[in-house]
Amino acid sequence: MALRRIRRGPRSAPSAPRCNVCGGESFSDVGRRRGVQCASCGSLERTRLIKLVIDERSLLGPTTRVLHIAPQPGLARALAATAGANCRFADLHPEGFAEVPGIERLDLCRDLEAIADGSFDLIVHSHVLEHVPCNYTYVLFHLHRLLDETGTILCCIPFLDGHYASSTSPDLTEQERTERYGQWDHVRRFGTADLDLSLGRVYDLPTDYDARRLVPEAALLAANVPRSTWTGFTPHSVLALGKGDYRLR
Numbered sequence: 001m002a003l004r005r006i007r008r009g010p011r012s013a014p015s016a017p018r019c020n021v022c023g024g025e026s027f028s029d030v031g032r033r034r035g036v037q038c039a040s041c042g043s044l045e046r047t048r049l050i051k052l053v054i055d056e057r058s059l060l061g062p063t064t065r066v067l068h069i070a071p072q073p074g075l076a077r078a079l080a081a082t083a084g085a086n087c088r089f090a091d092l093h094p095e096g097f098a099e100v101p102g103i104e105r106l107d108l109c110r111d112l113e114a115i116a117d118g119s120f121d122l123i124v125h126s127h128v129l130e131h132v133p134c135n136y137t138y139v140l141f142h143l144h145r146l147l148d149e150t151g152t153i154l155c156c157i158p159f160l161d162g163h164y165a166s167s168t169s170p171d172l173t174e175q176e177r178t179e180r181y182g183q184w185d186h187v188r189r190f191g192t193a194d195l196d197l198s199l200g201r202v203y204d205l206p207t208d209y210d211a212r213r214l215v216p217e218a219a220l221l222a223a224n225v226p227r228s229t230w231t232g233f234t235p236h237s238v239l240a241l242g243k244g245d246y247r248l249r
Helices: 045-056 073-086 136-146 174-181 192-197 217-222
Strands: 027-030 033-038 066-069 087-091 120-126 147-156 188-191 238-241
Touching: 033 045, 045 073, 045 120, 045 147, 045 217, 045 238, 066 073, 073 087, 120 136, 136 147, 174 188, 188 192
Parallel strands: 066 087, 066 120, 120 147
Antiparallel strands: 027 033, 147 238
């Protein structure tokens, strides 16, 4: 019996990764991290993961009340394109965010108490907690208070190897801060060795981290979120936290 040869068409090449924030297809290096920053909007791997979670969980709509702290310009534009005037963009130094229209000054250590309970449906902050010079649990308490009962906090914190450490002493040099906390303007580090005793006392955190619990693997690849950031608590891990995840009652 003769075997019939089946003709197959040419195998299609996999689609090139695209920035899910702006649609850009070109990415540049950041230090030793190869090809992680969108050349069009400046989004980093963590920024794109935040946007993926927003889309995957349908967290954004025309009436969503958004607080975006230390906003990444590309993500801020994407949020404003949907939620418009319901977006509030804020930072302690708004003069450094000329690309973010309407940004206002907000001191997380002094101004949060004046904002009413349940004011926001979505709160976004990325690489912020390591900068605030007051007790970080105070900041998290008020952000939790500002969140609506059905709202979500999306945050990214630079988790590093080792243990928690902090100092707001002005006597520390920039070099000392870099050595202790990873960057010259950081006042603390969240170490993975005792995360359950620091941030884990404030929020219910998973014992291990896997971005694929938040977003399908195919979506991570399509948005150029490197595999090296998917598992384990790293500087690029994104947490999706609701009212029920807050432990301090």
